Amino acid sequence: MIVTLANAKGGVGKSTAAIHIATYFQTLAPTLLVDSDHVRAALAWSRRGKLPFTVVDENQQAKAMRERRYDHIVFDTPGSIDEQGLRELAAGCDLMVVPTVPETSATDGLLYTLSRLQGKADNFRVLLNRVKHNRPQEAIELRAALTEMGVKVFATEIPDLVAFDKASAQGIPVSEVDDRRAARAWEAFETLGEEIRHG
């Protein structure tokens, strides 16, 4: 499966989501993460430690795919993409995951992204990311507003947990982090992975 993480607004946890979606798919079959974000956050993550799948920048994609067969490919993309770019990204994947954080500033960027995709692609779904345990109302309201707009939203939400920062600092997936909430963090991505696979 080809899964692309995209949002015209940056800073919404795209790379963290890309890494854990790839971690999930790697439990099923060989998975390649292509980091085409200029910031190279996913590549930096992999270099700080060890991830269970292959990570390359977009320029090494052809060589990586010549070397071996990957059943699943996950793309992390730049935080600033124009309208044509968004449509091409959607056309180039099976499912586009649009992560967003339930905060006003992030919602503005999300609405821009959705307005560029709606009517031109239908293989995208919004992921409510970094949902705060003590402020569930914002996620509930955002989900209701998106559903009202006819936008598909994953049932799974990703909680805002420090375990993800620890995973990044150590260069590993959250499933391998020594933290009392690491299991909950990983469980969210396992559930999301199932949702991605089974539509």
Add this chain to the structure above:
Amino acid sequence: MIVTLANAKGGVGKSTAAIHIATYFQTLAPTLLVDSDHVRAALAWSRRGKLPFTVVDENQQAKAMRERRYDHIVFDTPGSIDEQGLRELAAGCDLMVVPTVPETSATDGLLYTLSRLQGKADNFRVLLNRVKHNRPQEAIELRAALTEMGVKVFATEIPDLVAFDKASAQGIPVSEVDDRRAARAWEAFETLGEEIRHG
């Protein structure tokens, strides 16, 4: 083989070279041209008519490679690439072809590109492109200067011929153009293709 056309300076005939190198490789085995130049000149060329190989933008690369196996991949790249981008492009291919036109304005851009590559990559070679029949001296001098600098230059030079414009306008390779110099234009790329293949 993975061949990448690149030059930090645009307007040096990168897309024309990419299309004809791909045309050459397609005579040998299935070839994919990935147009990652934002201007999408190679894609536009293919849409005006019919090219003998597959052309996709960089976002469709993974899907194209999932659909079928390509023995050869040719990349057309943006006209503005920074230092990191140039090095990653070189690392991601077997051979980087740096086309340049023997004119002072183009040479400045070429020198920038070469200064960013030298010492960091050795799989690149300069292609003297659009060489004017009635002004051979400029190409001779540029070749001598590059050789002096230790830069590898293809023995083959591509002549500046109207047949290439006709090919672009009709959306076909120059080999199929009805023009009395089309055969000479195509022969130059056949010779270049042999040079690329055999090092």
